[in-house]
Amino acid sequence: AQSVAQPEDQVNVAEGNPLTVKCTYSVSGNPYLFWYVQYPNRGLQFxxxxxxxxxxxxxxxxxxxxxxxSQTSFHLKKPSALVSDSALYFCAVSPGSGGYSTLTFGKGTMLLVSP
Amino acid sequence: EPEVTQTPSHQVTQMGQEVILRCVPISNHLYFYWYRQILGQKVEFLVSFYNNEISEKSEIFDDQFSVERPDGSNFTLKIRSTKLEDSAMYFCASSRDRGEDEQYFGPGTRLTVT
Structure with a gap:
């Protein structure tokens, strides 16, 4: 069974600073990995x-x-954060070639960028 | 830019009632999906649909659930007899192909079962 871990419930960063949102996964074979973002009252955006x-x-x-x-990780990064980047970020994995498209999501990490 | 749409945005129903959630996938997409997110929990896969049949379904997708593509544009999720624990945000998604192609999600329908 495949799984995704996002170890941080929340990441706080000041505007202009670099940001990292962490994701590790567990899946057999060569997975496909995705990041989605969710703004309030909106669907998930690729x-x-x-x-x-x-x-x-x-x-x-x-x-x-x-x-x-080797570390089974797929960390999301941005060199310079913007206040408008504040949102909920989801890492997801699918089984990869030959498999179905089922996405398994992490629990999400709230990114808060302060002015 | 084309997008996935869902109706209604919020549905309130009584326990035991049937509900139908509607989705219009992106027009040239061939694969369709339903996911749900119970408040405070992960987004969970329910079912995928291709060529007018279910491709894969999760353990959550039991006999109370069904999906249908009644015409060339709509994709529906029916819950036959709702339970309190069915309260969640339900997301529809579509993709051109499976695997490599990213899935595009609708804004969701919030289902509240009372």
């Missing part, structure tokens, strides 16, 4: 994904994530 290739993937709104197979 940010970025790792399928294969370069371990550093870039996504929307200046976010990037680094896939680390």
């Amino acid at each position: 940010l970025l994904k790792y399928i294969t290739g370069d371990n550093l993937v870039k996504g929307s709104y200046g976010f990037e994530a680094e896939f680390n197979k």
